[in-house]
Amino acid sequence: MASPFSERKATEAAAHLLHLRGGRMHFLKLLKLLYIADREALHRWGIPISHDNYVSMDHGPVLSQTYNLIRDGGSRFWSEHISAPFDDYEIRLIQDKPEAQKLSPAEERLLDEIYSQYGHANRWDLVEKTHKFPEWQDPHGSSIPISLREILHGLGEPEEEVEAIVAELRYEQAVAERLEVA
Numbered sequence: 713m714a715s716p717f718s719e720r721k722a723t724e725a726a727a728h729l730l731h732l733r734g735g736r737m738h739f740l741k742l743l744k745l746l747y748i749a750d751r752e753a754l755h756r757w758g759i760p761i762s763h764d765n766y767v768s769m770d771h772g773p774v775l776s777q778t779y780n781l782i783r784d785g786g787s788r789f790w791s792e793h794i795s796a797p798f799d800d801y802e803i804r805l806i807q808d809k810p811e812a813q814k815l816s817p818a819e820e821r822l823l824d825e826i827y828s829q830y831g832h833a834n835r836w837d838l839v840e841k842t843h844k845f846p847e848w849q850d851p852h853g854s855s856i857p858i859s860l861r862e863i864l865h866g867l868g869e870p871e872e873e874v875e876a877i878v879a880e881l882r883y884e885q886a887v888a889e890r891l892e893v894a
Contacts, residue, residue: 716763716888721814722778723790725749725761728809728820730794732827736804739782739797740771744838747773749826751845753819754860755867758877759884761819766858768849772842773858 729745730737750760764775781790782803795804812820830838842848846866847858860881864874 716885717765717777718763718814719777719781719787720789720810722746722762722764722775722781723793724810724812724815725819725823726778727793727805728812728815728823729827729831730803730805731809732824732831736802738835739801739803741835741838742803743774743779743782744772744835744842745823745826745830746775746778747842748830748838749823750775751863751867752826753822754863754877755869756822757818758873758880760860761815761822766847766860766863767855768847768851768858769855770851770853771839773845773848774855776855 725746726742729742746762747766750762750764750766753759753761762775762778764777767774767776769779782794782797785791785796789810791806793806793810795806797803815823830841833841847862849856861874861878864877869877
């Protein structure tokens with residue numbers, strides 16, 4: 713299932729967490745916090761924050777397109793707000809976090825909550841935590857896609873709820889694709 717990934721929304725979410733951390737963070741820790749936030753949003757609301765694609769990598773589950781933004785740089789918007797990783801693999805806010813246009817107040821509160829709960833853990837503790845998520849599989853140096861269905865099952869959602877959430881997200885994707893064409 714294709715996702716209506718928004719680079720602006722991913723940038724806003726990453727910048728929000730970076731801001732909470734004082735403007736700098738190791739990129740791996742940021743990816744773990746963003747994944748945990750998406751997972752919790754799916755659990756609470758049946759819809760992720762990022763609409764990214766998820767993959768299992770050696771250091772746990774990752775938001776794939778956001779990882780590519782960090783690794784390769786993004787559009788002008790991402791690059792105006794978030795630096796490429798430097799020597800110690802930290803990234804930083806280049807300027808103040810962008811005004812939230814895509815993130816809802818509820819999503820910002822969830823990011824605050826995730827940061828409050830996990831923001832002071834080191835990246836390796838977060839890797840260990842995410843390795844315990846049922847949807848993660850050891851890719852042995854590669855990557856393995858993680859479906860929304862696997863995440864929802866890992867969260868213990870009943871099958872009928874999983875089916876309803878997946879159907880709703882597919883419908884939203886179809887609507888988003890039609891609006892892009894129009």
